[in-house]
Amino acid sequence: MTMTWPRGEERPVRRVLSQDLIVDTALSLLSEEGLDAVSMRRVAQALGTGAASLYAHVSNKDELRELMLDRLLGRVPLPEPEPDRWQEQIREIARKQLEVLTAYPGIARVAMETTGPTGPNALLLAEGVIAVLLGGGLSRIEAALSYELLSQWVAAFAMEAGATHTIEIRDEIERKGAQIRHYMRSRKASFPNLLGLDSLLESTSLIERYEFGLNVFLTGLPEHHQEPKGADAGSPPVTRTSPRSGGPATDSATTHCGDNGEGGQV
Structure with missing residues (x-):
């Protein structure tokens, strides 16, 4: 036994x-x-x-933060460009990007502090957004500037939204708001336009404000569209397939690994 x-x-x-x-x-x-x-x-x-x-x-904590951001940006789906609905496609990308950045407290701060795309997913996101903008008829320089503006605005909006995610912070905002309202009401003649706007803003949701910004951005782009000049005029048309369909490059300025083996940042 x-x-x-x-x-x-x-x-x-x-x-x-x-x-x-x-x-x-x-x-x-x-x-x-x-x-x-x-x-x-x-x-x-x-x-x-x-x-x-x-x-x-x-390498260090800073790279770790960029890697986290890069991984999360890999969760933003990139569509095939459809010129007839390019504005809606940009809305869809921007909405998902906001969702990703607000789901993880503080990651939008990393996006604001990081200069330019630094990993595969960030580069793929930039490539995908610019492809949609080019499909909408923008010149290459207009598409590049528009992408930069959009990515910065989405990150800033997400950062501000994340700053109010705790009860303590919301209480502090309300306290300061009450002080400001009291000050303006004591000097009504100096603030005829600001008085009362706080209640109007409070009646709008975070998503409503975000959609308003997106609409202003997208409806303004066609008005600023100009005929390309100089080197841009001679640039060949840019076409692409979905950049993630074939997988990302393995090398980047900062080596990252993201979802499905990818990495990236806004």
Whole structure:
């Protein structure tokens, strides 16, 4: 008869570190506790390892933040350009982008602090938006400037929306708002237009404000459309298939890994 001896407590199996695993863990921390909670040390603790072991895969906290942003931007679907409905396609992309940036507290701040696209998903997003704009008849320089303006506005809107996600912050905003209203009411002659606007703004939802901005942006683009000049005039027409259909490039200015092996930023 073979006796089975009780075993001591088994050690948990340590997962093999990779950039994907590190980013996954960082996104979990971001979702649960916000951007300020994400550090190399906290991520290492969550993975049951030391912070030094992370540096073989991620250079520092700044790169980790860019990697998180890049991963999330990979979740923004990019359509095939349809010239007849290019404005609606831009709306769809911008709505999804706002959804992604507001779902993770603080990530919009990273988008605002990051200069230009730095990873594969960011580059693919820029490529996809510009392709839709070109399909709508904009020149190459107009499409580039429009993409830059749109991406900055979406990130700024998401950052402002995220700044009011706690009760404490909302209470502080209301307190300051009450002080400002009291000040203006005591000087009515100086503020005939501002008085009463706060109640009107409060009656509009976040989405209504966002849609208003999108409409102003999109309806204004055709009015600013000009015939291309100089080098732009001689540029060949740009066509593309969905940039993510064939998978992203493996190299970028900052090496990132995102959803389905991609990476990117606005």
